[in-house]
Amino acid sequence: MDKKQIYHSVKLEKDKCVGCTTCLKRCPMECIRVRNGKASILYELCIDCGVCVRICPHNAKVAQTDPINEIFRYKHRIALPAPTLYGQFRNVTSVDHVLSALLSLGFSDVFEVARAADIVSATMRELLKTTTARPLISSACPAVVALIQVRFPELLPNVANVLSPKEVAGKMAKEEYSREHNVPIEEIGAFFITPCPAKMASIHSGRSGYVDGAIAIQDIYGLLSSQLRQPVSEKIRKKRHASWQGVNWATYGGECASLHRSNTLSVDGIHNVIYALEEIENGKLDDLEFFEGSACEGGCVGGPLVFENAFVAQNTVRKLVERMREEDGDLPPALPAPRDDILTDPCAPRDTLKLSDNIAEAISMMERIDELTKTFKGLDCGSCGSPTCRTLAEDIVLGYAKEVDCVFKLKEKVEQLARQMVDLTNL
Amino acid sequence: MERIEKETTYQETRKVEKGDFAAAGQISASYKNMLKRLGVDSKVVRRLAIASYEAEINLAIHTFGGSMTITVYPDHIVLVVKDTGPGIADIGLAMQEGYSTASEQVRMLGFGAGMGLPNMKRCSDTFEITSELGIGTTIEMGFLLTP
Structure with missing residues (x-):
């Protein structure tokens, strides 16, 4: 992959930067420098994990995402809400209320990313039976995938060649919408409602092209919460919904839990993930079946672009999952089938560490x-x-x-x- | 850390203390970072990381302490692991998979599976071991770099 083609979401607002060393010291990739009193990012090493966005005391590190108005570039607009979005509203009574609220922002339709996560889980369960790579590494967190591309290229063959749930959601949403409404795919825009800059970066670096943009959860939180009291629209009520297992992907360990295997490991927090990958690289975890790494502590609910505190959101998601589990039963009634059209090419190393x-x-x-x-x-x-x-x-x-x-x-x-x-x- | 000057070679020597499990893995981790910076092929980096990790653990578990010296040449890498005793009585036996003289206490820590030396041999392109009881053991491993 050519270095220049990689899009990065994390940016610096120069006027706000006072040149302190807060981000410098915390960046896991050591890719920030303060020169002439301002921070700058060595983008060839940056993995868009968003640690600097979260910790900058002056809000000078920002994540570029698409403004909500972007959606109106398309005739038909589909929202792809990350399950993390459900954890943002403490008093929300059902997923349907959140989905209905999204429609009122101007989307023509919604497609739950959690529903795609169910399919990714099914496909991953199948892949675990056929592949010999151990541990198989989750491809869901784009910051972790980028980390492996830069620092652990030898582990790339272990990364599951399955599209991430947001890509699968984009693909399925467009296919379904195009079929049901008889409109060409090009007229449909799919927008991911994102908790993090890494997902924005991966969308715009274009591995699959099924998603057209990313809107930060925190940017639409206010608009959405004012709409939550509205009754659920009929359209939403009739939709196919994600299982509790898919919704559970919002918190770390959710993906592992959906695989129904005992020897899996989920690690959250980018520094912890680096440690675990070192162990895997040293051949110390060869007996492990599956490894799920989330750059953010707590999983996606801990993303830098969310509104609610990660621990509170985790609790909200847990309660939601429990309620859904009571309704669905322990195993979702109809487990979706694995799909081989969501397999993808293995990712290439980002060969940027070498001195010469x-x-x-x-x-x-x-x-x-x-x-x-x-x-x-x-x-x-x-x-x-x-x-x-x-x-x-x-x-x-x-x-x-x-x-x-x-x-x-x-x-x-x-x-x-x-x-x-x-x-x-x-x- | 000591180093000797030589043209287009990079060398560093580090000591490993007896029983220092807390520091185990640090040397192989630093080798990995250094080799990635040098642009060494990632497959070689991984093999060397595993071999050096095993060597580091061996020094801490089985010996009175020792040192590891890595020398990087443009076309190959040499890793020399030297200890100050006690020496290996039967090298043939020590090279067998699953054979270990590690104590129960060490096994409780998850080490001592008898895979250390065989792993080092498997991961390196050349492997030489010499040992003398009461004096110590020297292992020299070579890794070829393909351009």
Whole structure:
């Protein structure tokens, strides 16, 4: 994949950035630098996890998503609500109320992403029987997939070649709508109601092209909550609904639970996911059947673009799932069949870590980086604008920074100069 | 960490203390990051990561402590694992899968399955082991880099 083709959702609003080191220190990919008093992102390493969006105290890190007006570019507009959306409303009595509210925003129809999740689960159960890759790694969280592309390319063959639920939802929604209303697919726009920038980025980097845009949950929260008291529309009542298992995908562990296998592992929080992938890479988890990683703590309900607190949302989803489970029974009445038209090509590595294309040159650069790193104090204070002393050394060797960017080095230099001045005046 | 200067080779040596399970895995993790930065093929990185992880654990479990030295050349990598004893009585037996002299306590930690040395051999392109009782063991593993 060409680096330049990758779209990124995470952006910096320069005016708001004060050049502090908050995002710098927390970025799991070490891909933020503060230069000339402002943060900047090394996009070739960025996986759009949104950690910086969540933690920036000045709201300078933002996630670009599509404004709601975008939907009117299409004659027919379908909303694809992530199950996370249901967890945003504490007093909501049914999924149907949320779906009805979406129609009132101008959508012609809705298609639950949770319903697509049911189909992905079925397909994944089938894949687990046929593939030998262990553990099979979930392809649902685009930030985790991007992380593997950049840092764990050797694990790419383990990533399930199944479209993510939002893509499957887009595909099915368009096919169904086109058939029922007899309209060409090109006139239909499918918009994902997203909890995170990674999903926006994956939509616009276009792996499948079934989804046309992403609208942040927090952008439409207000509009939706004012519509929730409206009665449920007849159209929604007649729709096919997702099972409780599909809705359960909103919280971490939901996907694993839908596979009906005992030896699965779900890990949330990007730093924890990195740790788990290291273990898998070391061959320490080869007996594991399935691995589900969510970049956000708590799963998708913890996304940076949601409105409700992740723990509260988790509880709301849990209660909703319990209620649906009582109605549906433990196993959803009609488990959907697996589909082979939602399989996709394996993703390509994003080969961006290497220092140089020439290994001999890379080796001598590594020598210089080691050399330089030893001359720094090792405090990893971030004052230079690089996240650690070692990354500063790398930046210097790559030509992006100077030694005196280090405040301690600068102090040494000034002291040296001062001594020379004194020596001169004493002449 | 020590290093020797040589043209277009990168070398680092790190010590592993006896019984230091808490630090186990750190060296292989740092090797992985370093090799990815050097642009080494990811398949080789993974093989070396597994071999070095096993070596690191072995040093902590079975020896009085030792060191690991990695040298990266443009076309191959050499990993030398050296310890200060006790030495292996029967190398042939130690190389058998499932054979282990690890204590019950070590097994409780999830180690000592008798796969360490066979795994190292499986993951490397060349593998040499020499050992002398009371002196120590040296393992030299080679990994070829395809351009």
